[in-house]
Amino acid sequence: MKILITGIAGFIGAHCAFRLLSKAHEIVGIDNFNDYYSPKLKHDRIDWIKKTEKDIKIHCLDISNIDQLLSVFSEFKPDYVIHLAAQAGVRYSIENPNAYLDSNLKGFLNILEACRAHPVKHLIYASSSSVYGINQKTPYCTDDNTDHPLSLYAASKKANEVMAHCYSHLYKIPTTGLRFFTVYGPWGRPDMSPYLFTHAIETGKTLKLFNYGNHQRDFTYIDDIVESIVRLLNIPPKENKHWDAHTPRPSSSKAPWRILNIGGSHPVELLDYVALIEGFMGKKAQLKLLPLQPGDVLATSADTHQLEELIQFKPIVSIEQGLKAYTDWYKHYYI
Numbered sequence: 001m002k003i004l005i006t007g008i009a010g011f012i013g014a015h016c017a018f019r020l021l022s023k024a025h026e027i028v029g030i031d032n033f034n035d036y037y038s039p040k041l042k043h044d045r046i047d048w049i050k051k052t053e054k055d056i057k058i059h060c061l062d063i064s065n066i067d068q069l070l071s072v073f074s075e076f077k078p079d080y081v082i083h084l085a086a087q088a089g090v091r092y093s094i095e096n097p098n099a100y101l102d103s104n105l106k107g108f109l110n111i112l113e114a115c116r117a118h119p120v121k122h123l124i125y126a127s128s129s130s131v132y133g134i135n136q137k138t139p140y141c142t143d144d145n146t147d148h149p150l151s152l153y154a155a156s157k158k159a160n161e162v163m164a165h166c167y168s169h170l171y172k173i174p175t176t177g178l179r180f181f182t183v184y185g186p187w188g189r190p191d192m193s194p195y196l197f198t199h200a201i202e203t204g205k206t207l208k209l210f211n212y213g214n215h216q217r218d219f220t221y222i223d224d225i226v227e228s229i230v231r232l233l234n235i236p237p238k239e240n241k242h243w244d245a246h247t248p249r250p251s252s253s254k255a256p257w258r259i260l261n262i263g264g265s266h267p268v269e270l271l272d273y274v275a276l277i278e279g280f281m282g283k284k285a286q287l288k289l290l291p292l293q294p295g296d297v298l299a300t301s302a303d304t305h306q307l308e309e310l311i312q313f314k315p316i317v318s319i320e321q322g323l324k325a326y327t328d329w330y331k332h333y334y335i
Contacts, residue, residue: 263302
């Protein structure tokens with residue numbers, strides 16, 4: 001297969017590329033290598049990908065530049081697109097909202113336009129569990145209401161889902177939006193809890209836990225995410241002829257469009273999470289318990305039965321196995 005991966009130097013993008021290259025698919029990657037976090041980590045991920053010794057072409061460009069993006073599509077003519085490029089981060093969306101306009105909205109529109117100009121068999125794109133917002137019914141189901149986001153980041157991901165539906169309806173582009181639940185593992189981003197917690201414990205710095213450590217998160221190991229994406233590539237959505245416009249189901253449509261959860265389905269309390277990292281690092285954390293932060297969700301938990309039925313797979317890596325793999329990588333890369 002000819003597969004275009006955006007955000008290829010990112011955490012999930014790099015792992016997807018590594019896995020797909022090992023299966024001898026033809027991959028082209030796009031990334032702007034911005035400085036939201038260390039560009040060195042992004043370049044090191046690319047070096048890791050290239051250890052597969054497979055040919056891969058990577059374009060350094062921003063998806064907000066439609067001309068450059070269309071040029072890549074025109075030259076490569078991908079069969080499939082895995083769109084993972086985005087401005088990430090809930091708290092950063094409060095500090096720098098304009099960054100989300102260019103990448104998550106304009107950039108995503110450009111991806112859709114490129115897929116319209118150069119039709120693809122399947123566009124898979126990253127949504128987020130944050131779209132569930134103020135909803136406190138767990139586990140989260142893709143048929144739940146998502147009209148009450150708590151951050152601009154969440155709102156931008158909700159917008160992506162709606163924009164994708166428009167293009168699936170108007171131009172019959174098969175699109176699948178994946179609501180990721182707290183992805184972690186080796187090569188993870190330094191603005192996410194595995195690094196922040198592990199680094200604080202390793203260096204003896206104070207570890208801040210918001211909501212007094214009472215958050216629950218549905219952690220999902222990176223290998224389970226990649227396995228799900230790989231299996232989904234060849235299963236594009238079709239028009240649901242049984243979809244009822246009078247009682248509409250939010251996760252499917254008359255258009256070739258769908259939304260799926262990808263999560264571990266086993267929420268973990270952050271205090272237990274910290275205890276596991278302490279054990280693997282052989283050090284105690286210096287904790288500072290703080291109130292709930294604006295935009296934070298109290299608990300996340302994924303209902304993944306639709307995904308499991310579709311691809312005959314469910315996440316299998318436990319939090320103990322996943323954190324052991326992460327801390328081993330952390331020691332190798334950072335210490």
